[in-house]
Amino acid sequence: MADTPPEVSVIIGAYEAMPYLVKCLDSVASQTLGPDCIEIIAVDDGSTDGTGRYLDEFAARTKVPMRVVHQANSGGAGGPRNTGLAMARGRYVFFLDADDHLGAEALDRMVAMADAAGTDVVLGKVVGVNRNAAKSMWGKTVERADIYTSNIKFTLSAQKLFRRELLVRHGMRFDETLRTGEDALFTMEAYLRADARGSGVSVVADYPCYYLVGRDDGKHLTKSGGYELRFDSARALMRLIAEHEPPGVRRDQLMIRPFTVTLLPQFGPVVLRQTEDDLRRKMELAAPLMAAYWTPGLARALKVEERLRLTCAALGRAELLREVLAFGKDGGVPRVVRRRGRRCLAYPGFGDRRAGVPYSAYEVTLTEQIDGRRVEPRAPLTRRAAGRLRRALRGLSSG
Structure with a gap:
């Protein structure tokens, strides 16, 4: 692996993710940011449906540097995300759910925004596929969003671009004791810490960056418990x-x-x-x-x-x-x-x-x-x- 760190580490926690995983991985490999600027860290969280096997097969043929971890089921999304975060080398990290996929220019646009605005967190517009997605925060693209008065506080899912230095500086990890809402806790902390050090949060609203997919089998962790x-x-x-x-x-x-x-x-x-x-x-x-x-x-x-x-x-x-x-x-x-x-x-x-x-x-x-x-x-x-x-x-x- 090259010594130069990638621009973005895409962290994918995967559990029983077939067949959605196919489109998810393809969307990362086809990013306009380019394979030399991305790494994929995929964590198979004890799947039994062929998810782990497909991750290995994809890693063997993709041009994007990719590492696959197989671990026993952790019982939640926080565990595999923490595993991936500990391995990440990129300037930025992006947490991508294995059911979902990215718009082709998503990482390109979000990295460009973070670099231009100097912000630590970038929200990319989310579009629902076979399910609803929040809409109130996508009114316009902004370099610096007010975390207190704007609606970005209503989107606390982990599927955002985070400057890795911010996460490392504060030792940020997902709380694995929570079985739901661990992403809200992580993201809100990132908002607050970014605001406290004056870097802030950006919003890319003029391009569909993230496709939030509703599974036909209804298996969504956030609906369980x-x-x-x-x-x-x-x-x-x-x-x-x-x-x-x-x-x-x-x-x-x-x-x-x-x-x-x-x-x-x-x-x-x-x-x-x-x-x-x-x-x-x-x-x-x-x-x-x-x-x-x-x-x-x-x-x-x-x-x-x-x-x-x-x-x-x-x-x-x-x-x-x-x-x-x-x-x-x-x-x-x-x-x-x-x-x-x-x-x-x-x-x-x-x-x-x-x-x-x-x-x-x-x-x-x-x-x-x-x-x-x-x-x-x-x-x-x-x-x-x-x-x-x-x-x-x-x-x-x-x-």
Whole structure:
């Protein structure tokens, strides 16, 4: 192997990946960045479907330098990624799932962006194939994305370009004790460390870099496991954010992600199909997280129905939570009510002292669509006063 390190080490953790692995590997070999600039490190994580054999065959014929590791099944994606990361030599690393594939210019464009902007993490546009993919963060290509106010915090999968020096400097590895969400923890840490040292994060949105493939057999690790694993993931991510950000607006902006993406679905329609014991257990798991990290600022960043569900979970109001969910399932439309100068949505429990839920849980703090019409938060007094002044001035000028 040449002494000159490659530009990119493509790390592929593979478990029972046939036949998807064929297109995955072909997409790396056909990158416009060129085989001399890439190395492939493929880790067969105890497959029994011919995945390991195909990796060996491909390595024997490809022009891209490739190393294959065969190991016993680790039980998650973090293990093979860590194995590959320890072997990587490239200036950058890219974690590619064996089910998925790259656009032909993906690595070329992402490396060019990282070099031009000096950033440590580059997000390449993700397109879903036979499954949905997040869309909100691909509005435009940006050299420096704000990790707090932009939507990049909602894409924490590992399929990104990382500057290897950043990972080595901080000894970053995937947490193998997590069975889900280990990629979110790793990626969020990379975002935070890149932001802290001023290098930042870039977004390549004008080219489909990554094709996220939905398997016909439905075997996706992120869909497996019970709800306790989701709380483990949420707990780890919240703790990481708190370690890097002191209490305040910026922490709240990042905490939106674990609260809405990981915690909130645990108190969604699935509750109506679960046992009382399961719901009580989930509330027990949620309570310390809500006590430690839930703030008024974070609460106001959510829509009423979302905020109300999490408030019910935090307060242990199981019956009210079921009522709120049943109300939505049955197509219920909450009335818009003015209460103490605030606009509120009268979901179940509103105004009922026995429910023990504060009015603030029902307050409209974001623009909402209710029965086809927009419901805006109450305008602050200063804006209302300014409006009166403008109208008065128009009246004087026309008089």
